[in-house]
Amino acid sequence: MKKIKEIHNRINQLSKNFLGYPLAKDFDYRSFAPFLNLCVNNVGDPESSSTLGIDTKDIEQEVISFFTELLSTNIQECWGYVTNGGTEGNLYGLYLARESFNNAIVYYSESTHYSVKKNLHLLGLSSIVVKSQDNGELNYDDLKSLLALHRDKPAIFFLNIGTTMTEAVDDLDKIKEIIHIYAIKDYYIHCDAAFLGCIAPFVEPKPKFDFSEGIDSVSISGHKFIGGPIPCGIVLARRKHRNRIVNSVSYIDALDTTITGSRNGLTPLFLLDFIEKHGKEGLKKRARASQKLAAYTEKQLNKLGVNAWRNNDALTVVFDKPSKKLCKKYQLASQDNIAHIICVPGIEQWQIDNFINDYRIELDVVELEEASV
Ligand SMILES: *Cc1c(COP(=O)(O)O)cnc(C)c1O
Numbered sequence: 001m002k003k004i005k006e007i008h009n010r011i012n013q014l015s016k017n018f019l020g021y022p023l024a025k026d027f028d029y030r031s032f033a034p035f036l037n038l039c040v041n042n043v044g045d046p047e048s049s050s051t052l053g054i055d056t057k058d059i060e061q062e063v064i065s066f067f068t069e070l071l072s073t074n075i076q077e078c079w080g081y082v083t084n085g086g087t088e089g090n091l092y093g094l095y096l097a098r099e100s101f102n103n104a105i106v107y108y109s110e111s112t113h114y115s116v117k118k119n120l121h122l123l124g125l126s127s128i129v130v131k132s133q134d135n136g137e138l139n140y141d142d143l144k145s146l147l148a149l150h151r152d153k154p155a156i157f158f159l160n161i162g163t164t165m166t167e168a169v170d171d172l173d174k175i176k177e178i179i180h181i182y183a184i185k186d187y188y189i190h191c192d193a194a195f196l197g198c199i200a201p202f203v204e205p206k207p208k209f210d211f212s213e214g215i216d217s218v219s220i221s222g223h224k225f226i227g228g229p230i231p232c233g234i235v236l237a238r239r240k241h242r243n244r245i246v247n248s249v250s251y252i253d254a255l256d257t258t259i260t261g262s263r264n265g266l267t268p269l270f271l272l273d274f275i276e277k278h279g280k281e282g283l284k285k286r287a288r289a290s291q292k293l294a295a296y297t298e299k300q301l302n303k304l305g306v307n308a309w310r311n312n313d314a315l316t317v318v319f320d321k322p323s324k325k326l327c328k329k330y331q332l333a334s335q336d337n338i339a340h341i342i343c344v345p346g347i348e349q350w351q352i353d354n355f356i357n358d359y360r361i362e363l364d365v366v367e368l369e370e371a372s373v
Pocket residue numbers: 084085086087088113115160162163164192193194195221222231232233
């Protein structure tokens with residue numbers, strides 16, 4: 001195919017200057033090329049060996065074990081698998097939640113990722129959208145008034161540990177307090193930590209979202225803060241929830257506990273490679289470096305007179321939307337009047353400086369135009 005080179009060049013070029021998406025770019029998995037002419041398939045439950053032996057499930061289990069430890073639990077208490085991304089992990093968490101109760105209602109904020117509404121539709125779950133605060137965090141007063149009306153129904157709380165647009169974190173302590181106030185006995189807590197899952201353990205004060213703090217399941221994207229050429233993610237859940245849905249299938253001689261049948265066997269290899277190279281300490285260092293760059297970006301924007309802000313130590317810098325031209329050049333995601341830069345590993349200070357320069361020129365032109373009117 002003559003086009004391969006062209007496609008590679010285009011993506012390579014565009015990868016260099018995007019600032020608006022939470023995808024780390026400092027990876028190189030070319031040493032895994034020998035796997036590209038093999039069938040690799042982790043079909044079925046990661047813990048059950050299948051008659052199909054061409055899997056990397058032992059590696060997948062090591063990856064899961066690392067993440068259970070990162071989220072203050074262990075593989076006795078929790079179970080998980082490597083997914084195709086954050087969306088699948090959220091779908092899975094909501095699936096386990098649905099299987100836990102009859103007629104539950106899902107509560108999630110209006111700042112929640114767009115894919116969640118579709119997940120709820122697929123699962124046929126009833127849900128209520130809760131208002132958000134200006135910073136993207138859930139509005140607890142609104143949640144209270146909604147819960148007051150539905151105290152008779154089991155409640156599923158879908159919490160954001162880092163919203164897509166502003167990296168806002170819903171406060172688990174406040175949710176627990178509200179659960180207590182309304183004496184809700186049947187409830188389930190799922191955390192969407194797609195972007196922040198590998199960062200939040202190192203933020204101070206640490207957002208509460210792990211298993212020691214009472215959650216039931218969590219979804220993390222693997223291709224965001226860790227980064228990689230193939231989308232992937234991790235879902236973790238309490239074993240008791242997974243055991244509720246266990247189903248043995250004789251065709252593959254494995255347990256059918258995952259959303260898809262055939263599953264990616266390469267992404268666990270990438271994830272374990274990252275874990276072996278960086279470990280928990282390395283993740284912390286990455287988080288610190290990214291926070292520093294985000295603080296720098298926020299400061300430079302404010303110096304320009306642009307209204308820029310961040311949630312607590314976030315990697316996401318939110319600011320007034322610049323021109324379409326600038327958004328396109330730096331591939332900035334925007335919503336209403338705001339845009340954001342997400343300072344992930346692989347973005348260098350000079351790239352921020354280039355953007356700031358372009359923004360300055362744009363503002364100067366506007367000023368000149370206004371002066372000449
Ligand atoms: C990116 C993101 C998702 C979706 O994750 P994918 O890995 O793209 O499927 C879900 N929720 C939040 C908060 C996200 O940032």
